Amino acid sequence: MGLFAGIGGFELGLQRAGIVTDLLCEYWEPASAVLKKRFDTEVVGDICELRSIPKVDVVAAGFPCTDLSQVGRTAGIDGSESGLVREAFRLIEGASPTWVVLENVPNMLNLSGGSAMTFIADWFEKRGWNWAYRTVDSQNFGLRQRRRRVFLIASRSEDPRGVLFADEVGSPRQRASHSAYGFYWTEGNRGLGWGDGVTPTLKGGSKLGIASPPAVWRVGEEVGQAIARPSIRSGERLQGFHAGWTNVGAKDGARWKMVGNAVSVPVAQWIGTCLVTPREPAEVSRRRLVAGGRWPTAAASIDGSREAWALSERPIAVSRGPSLGALLDQHGGVPLSYEASNGFFTRLQASTLRVRGDFRAALKAHVELVAG
Template identity: 80%
Template sequence: MRSVGLFAGIGGFELGLQRAGIDTEMLCEYWEPASAVLKKRFDTEVVGDICELRSIPKVDVVTAGFPCTDLSQVGRTAGIDGSESGLVREAFRLIEGAPPTWVVLENVPNMLNLWGGTAMTFIADWFEERGWNWAYRTVDSQHFGLRQRRRRVFLVASKSEDPRGVLFADEAGSPLQRAGHSAYGFYWTEGNRGLGWGDGVTPTLKGGSKLGIASPPAVWRVGGEVGQAIARPSIRSGERLQGFRAGWTDLGARDGVRWKMVGNAVSVPVAAWIGRGIVDPRPLVDLPRRQLDVGRRWPSAASSAGGVREEWALSERPFAARPRQTLGAVLDEYGAEPLSLNATRGFTSRLVASNLRRRPDFVEELRAHIEHMSTA
């Protein structure tokens, strides 16, 4: 089987599909730093602006992790008609010209809710009007062996196959809550309205600013040495948190640009799971489902097979993959640096002034870190 990757980024989709036995025929990526990574890591044709691409090869799979800029809660929220997220129409133009057996789309869960779910409505209607079956499911990367909480919607569509056998064949249910972790992730850039708190995981890695200013999350390592217990993962750790090998984006770009590439990427193990489902679709799980009427709010998982829309009672945890390392061990092996004095001071002052729930010992650790960094 062969694939074409549109909005390919640094190749998260393609690396995962290759692990499932699907070869890469062509990649399309507009941003030069990411395009350079693709040219270095993949032995295939890499093209630029999707708007200038006249056609794609006839392949089995087309992937498109189209821009979330206009759909994300922290983005412009312009919706599917925004100048960047609206580029999914270019993907549809190319798909219609050379229809593959499978199409795989990826974006943020907010696409199901923003402006009444108009983005999801547009996508579902496009496929149905042309006789495609589709299924989508919201999944979280932390359940695929990664130490990062990353919720994303993956939609699989096909004219001739049942995409439900790709996304709806695995179900592990909601995980049991475990107390007492050795490390906790949080957003040091927040502190007024939220923390992005993660038990044993980092919050979602972000793309950062258009200026290439790095904004990785921070990690509190419980019982760690003062001055090291409040830290930021290195870019090599960030690559591992997305399932790439350390150094995947190391081609001379500054860290801010590399963090943007990593933060925008598709988690590799999730792509590999989808690839395995495409290569070998399996029976559907026996879970409750009900008809999903047009106009109703989009749920976290749904499908349309033979023109019948259904809502599925599926969790964001298809299976329970055990991470190879703890979050602290990832930082030990691949690197971290102390959170800067100014960043820690700003975050702590916002947190203490807020009404957000937090562990008292966390605030104590932050203050100890400030004192240490002030005298270091």
């Protein structure tokens, strides 16, 4: 079952691995409408009003990152939204599933000395659960989006290392050039979010429903088309959903928020496959993890003994399929508006950021064309 289910990225991936969905909980009505359209199961609302959950094997919860994200409020695990993970724990404690799967941003390992990760790890250990977590990047699962997320799996009776740590192929070779590059047009002062052949992480956007999808520079395209932003259909594909997944009546701003907050489907499918058939962990170096120390990118606790594991963010080797430019060709892209492109170019010109000269030239030509 899924708590904080959003638009069902976790659940769709787990279903593709053969795990049946039984009950979904999502508070935000536009996302709830997507769940009701796409899943044949009961969908309920406010987790705080949910008294119990069914006896299931797997509980998945991509709990809110608002208070943990670098671009959020950074209030931490005691914030009003990220702190709702306590409601998930309340329900989990009453149901005792075989597996619990959590997802959140990597900043949870660092913010306030990693207090969020400490709280979660301590909660499970005090109740006799084993746990393992690993940071993985969605671009390593066939998607054209760079999206680093922490996945934690806990179990009272099983070894979660056989799920998250069973696969390891290491970092891929870097290509020298690409036909398209992603960047954040909302930035330009201190960073770009630059992505070689991928977009930077899709974001949820503002609480006012103002969409801020990343932009893409398509090398060699004609002026006016070379600097574009993905359509919402392209955005859905960047997360592993089929194009049109969120098309149930909401406006594009709300749809971008749903997509930006979602769990990448292929990552969830990989986890689901490993949950169905756990294996021996990969042979990599590990070290004892001292309480109070810095949280690494991957770690586990078995019978209360914590270890850091030297694992990459690329568990499996998957072909990315169509290029970023081809994805926009198939599912749509919109030339970046004058206001957006000129604002970005102005900030970039005033900054000390180093960017490719041909990108700067392409951006300048785009601004001049769409101004007119």
